[in-house]
Amino acid sequence: MKEDRVEQLTARLKDEGGRITSSRRAILRALVDSDGHPTAEQLTAEVKATHPALHESTVYRFLDELERLDVVDHVHLGHGPGVYHFTDDVHNHLVCDLCGSVTEIPSSVIEGLQQKLINEFGFEMEPRHFAVSGCCRDCAKKPTT
Amino acid sequence: MKEDRVEQLTARLKDEGGRITSSRRAILRALVDSDGHPTAEQLTAEVKATHPALHESTVYRFLDELERLDVVDHVHLGHGPGVYHFTDDVHNHLVCDLCGSVTEIPSSVIEGLQQKLINEFGFEMEPRHFAVSGCCRDCAKKPTT
DNA sequence: ATCTTTGCAAACTTTTTGCACCAAT
DNA sequence: ATTGGTGCAAAAAGTTTGCAAAGAT
Secondary structure (H helix, E strand, C coil), rough: CCCHHHHHHHHHHHHHHCCHHHHHHHHHHHHHCCCCCHHHHHHHHHHHHCCCCCCCCHHHHHHHHHHHHCCEEEEEECCCEEEEECCCCEEEEEEEECCCEEEEEHHHHHHHHHHHHHHHHHEEEEEHEEEEEEEEEHHHHCCCC | CCCHHHHHHHHHHHHCCCCCHHHHHHHHHHHCCCCCEHHHHHHHHHHCCCCCCCCHHHHHHHHHHHHHHCCCCEECCCCCCEEEECCCCCCCEECCCCCCCCEEEEEHHHHHHHHHHHHCCCEECCHHHHHHEECHHHHHCCCCC
């Protein structure tokens, strides 16, 4: 349940010494409700509908806090703003350079590479902060416009 | 020879209808000389030493032009400014989230993933615009500071 | 002479910060 | 009553743009 999710997270926040404000609850709601990869701006807009005074800086600050608690993570999908998602939603992103479409892929797809990087370079790839850019199936079909 | 490289590129530019100015030649020199991944800012600083009037916007515009000609490419290694490199210098980057170090890896390392993405998702990964973030060998050793 | 390219200043986008006020504990 | 969170405005940081002057062809 999405309600539960919000409650669970506010409890977590309280545990860590954080305070629960209506802004925060509303931002969490928006984050839980958005089944996608919202930007800070989109979250702000969403919450402003019911909470007009909310400022973008509050959203950024709260998202930072949530990142510190390892609850959310942000990814750069391309040149635009970063997008946020829950850390337990583990997957990776294929971003099309041409049309900007985002395809989620299960992390199993990249496990091979992950292992190789550890073996050969001692590098622990962070699969969450990782977007693969390229050209999606649809754009590959189209003649170069 | 690096001189040759600059000549070859100016010739290429001329072919495409571009004009060769002293700024452009100097930017190309700086790009050829830098054996790394210079940012637009670093290139500007470099060239300004001998060409003080140069403006950052000129560098950006010229780099855009070079990208259009598929001579250079830019990569986002992390949160900072983009870095530029010649497209024929094909390699990939491992960027450490903690210390920011950049490890170049041969593209052979990622060929497996590349093939998998084509087979499973019809997605043509663009290996040049692709940085893998994570934790490098050295930082993995250190206790979390 | 023409048409690019340049330098400049100013806008723009995304994110961060300083500060006084407000609100949760 | 504390202390942390908020709104605001302003500053960063990186990049782009409009424009008139300068320069390459």
